[in-house]
Structure formats: structure tokens, C-alpha cells
Amino acid sequence: MDIKFWLRDKKNLVFLALVLALLTMPFVLTLFRLTLLGNILKLKEFEIVKKGICRKFQVPSTFVNLSVYDNMRIAINRDKSVFGSLMMRKRYLDTRKIYDVLHLVDLDKKSKERAKSLSHGEKQWLEIAMLLVEEPKLLLLDEPVAGMGQAETEKTARILEEIKDRCAVAVVEHDMNFVKSIADGVTVMHEGAILTEGSADEVMKNEKVKEVYLGRGEEKHA
Numbered sequence: 001m002d003i004k005f006w007l008r009d010k011k012n013l014v015f016l017a018l019v020l021a022l023l024t025m026p027f028v029l030t031l032f033r034l035t036l037l038g039n040i041l042k043l044k045e046f047e048i049v050k051k052g053i054c055r056k057f058q059v060p061s062t063f064v065n066l067s068v069y070d071n072m073r074i075a076i077n078r079d080k081s082v083f084g085s086l087m088m089r090k091r092y093l094d095t096r097k098i099y100d101v102l103h104l105v106d107l108d109k110k111s112k113e114r115a116k117s118l119s120h121g122e123k124q125w126l127e128i129a130m131l132l133v134e135e136p137k138l139l140l141l142d143e144p145v146a147g148m149g150q151a152e153t154e155k156t157a158r159i160l161e162e163i164k165d166r167c168a169v170a171v172v173e174h175d176m177n178f179v180k181s182i183a184d185g186v187t188v189m190h191e192g193a194i195l196t197e198g199s200a201d202e203v204m205k206n207e208k209v210k211e212v213y214l215g216r217g218e219e220k221h222a
Contacts, residue, residue, distance in 0.1 A: 062123055141170070
């Protein structure tokens with residue numbers, strides 16, 4: 001499976017947010033038909049998830065007062081109704097699956113800790129793990145390394161390298177060093193339109209990209 005990145009500037013924020021939203025929300029568009037994994041525009045959000053499309057926003061969204069393990073149990077629960085969540089049972093195979101994914105993001109030793117005690121990076125990895133445990137076909141990530149230090153960013157890159165053996169990954173990101181370290185393909189957006197596509201090296205050598213992004217002093221990483 002591939003990892004696909006969108007490089008963006010502030011002008012593309014709304015457009016790229018819409019791209020991710022279109023993949024996970026049933027907007028009605030008369031001139032647009034999304035056929036990835038079938039036509040999903042008429043589906044409800046939970047139905048889209050069942051098709052194997054999962055999305056993570058920039059700000060981590062976890063149950064902070066629950067343990068890491070319980071967050072994963074909620075994610076893996078097949079019956080998402082209130083009653084189903086309250087009555088979910090602990091299954092041996094589910095437990096093995098949970099710890100397998102927690103090990104991938106290096107949180108298996110913190111399974112009993114409350115989510116609120118985790119660092120910012122660890123909360124991001126926990127939410128990624130909560131999506132992975134649902135075995136998605138396509139994982140959508142919005143700025144997964146935002147707010148992270150160098151060590152956490154490098155660790156996130158290693159985690160994504162592991163993830164791409166499990167599913168396809170699409171990422172919206174502006175950190176070119178991170179993009180270069182992990183991306184199989186890069187699509188550069190400028191003012192809501194595709195500027196160019198290619199490998200990270202090809203994109204960084206592209207004269208249009210240099211002019212629009214890399215040659216702008218204060219916006220070098222925008």
C-alpha cells in the first residue's frame with residue numbers, strides 16, 4: 001500500500017479539509033462523484049467507516065479519563081450503539097489484536113494508564129491505534145505530527161512505515177522533512193488546485209514548487 005501526502009499552504013486549508021471530509025461524510029454534490037471503494041456520497045458516516053475508510057483529525061480525540069486499553073476496547077467494539085458499548089464483552093482475540101496494535105505504536109506498556117496522562121505525541125499515536133484496530137482499507141490523517149518535537153516526529157514516521165503494510169494512507173502535511181522521510185507519493189496543492197505530483201525528491205526539485213513554497217523565506221515550511 002502507498003502513503004500519499006498533500007503539501008499545503010494556508011490558502012489550501014479549506015480545500016484540503018473538504019477533500020478529507022468528502023471521503024468520510026455524505027455531502028450531496030451535483031458535479032462530483034466519489035467512487036473510491038464505491039460511491040460513498042449517499043452513505044452515513046458509520047457506513048463509510050464500515051467500508052474501511054477512517055479519518056483522524058489534527059487534534060487528538062480520545063477518552064481522556066479512560067485507560068489506553070479501554071480506549072482501544074471502545075474502538076474495536078463492533079456494536080457502536082450505547083447499549084452495545086455498555087454491554088461489550090472482553091474477548092481473547094480482541095485483546096490480542098489490541099495489544100498487537102498498541103505494540104506497533106509503542107503504547108502496549110502504557111495500556112493501564114489513563115489517556116490524559118499521555119504526552120501529546122502518545123495521544124496522537126493512541127488515536128491512530130484506535131483507527132488501525134478497526135482494520136481500515138484507507139487511513140486519512142490530517143497533520144499527524146503537528147505540535148510534536150523532533151523525536152516524536154521521527155517516531156511517527158517509523159509508525160507510518162509499519163502502517164502502510166496494513167492499509168493505504170493519505171496524509172495532509174506541511175512539514176517537508178517529515179514528508180520526504182516517509183512519502184511514496186506527493187501531491188502539491190496551491191490555491192485549491194494541484195500544482196504537481198511525484199516523489200518527494202521530484203516535488204522538491206520542481207521549479208514551480210520552489211517558487212511557490214520552498215523559495216519563500218518565511219513560508220518555507222507552509
